[in-house]
Amino acid sequence: MTGKTHIIGGITASLAFAQITNYEPVLLVGAGVLGAVIPDICHGGSKIGRSLPVLSKIINGLFGHRTFTHSLLFLALIAWLLSKFMPVEAISAGLLVGMISHIVLDMATKRGVKFFFPFKWTVRFPITATTGGASESLVFALLSLLTVYFGYGVLFAL
Template identity: 65%
Template sequence: MQGNTHIVGGITASLAFAQISSDNPLVLVGAGVIGALLPDICHGGSKIGRKFPIISKIVNMLFGHRSFTHSLLFLFLVMMLLHTFVPYESISAGIVIGIASHIFLDMGTKQGVKLFFPISMSIRLPLTTKTGSKVEKVVFMLLTMLSVYFSYEIVVKLIDTL
């Protein structure tokens, strides 16, 4: 999936989580966007890879694309680091939700992900698409509509509390 789809996926997942969470929705969504981009640090052409080219090159040389940074091990390690060093639950939850949404969306591509890294088996969803395809544009549109819906629900909750 492309960066914009991952961003909207992170927003949608964070807003969905905000429906059942008392965390700050704005912080949650902002952190969700960061988390949604983070796994592609292994790809020099990605949005985050272009911002941090040296780190991206090192991670890619060590692990390749869609392996360690797209795995449950990576998700768990990031979760542990955030729990240890970040005292704000909204930030930690948003980043973890964003990473999870990224991994799930990339499971919808033909390449899949190395979900159980270091085991080299690729995992993908039963229905897959090619990155940048028309199907991805439909996924992007559906995620955008879900984001609008979840945003509306949060605004209604905020108004009700006033």
């Protein structure tokens, strides 16, 4: 998936999560957007990879793309670090929700992810989308509609 699809996925997931929690929606969604791009730190051409090129190159050299940073192990490590060093729960939750949305969206591509890293098993859905293709445009459109729906729910729950 492209960066814009990951970002809208992070927004959608964060707004949906905001409806079932008491976290501040603005913090949750802001962190969700950041979380939605973090797993692609392993790809130098990604939005975050271009922002942090040295870190991106190191991580890619160590692990490759869609392996460690797209895994359950990475999610657990980040969750643990956030529990120790992030005093604002809404930000921690948003980051994790955004990261999970990113990984789930990449599971919907032909390449899938190495979700159980360090095992080399590829996890992907039976129906996949082509990155940058018409099927991704459809995913983006559906996520946009869901963003409006969940955003409406959050707005009127305040």
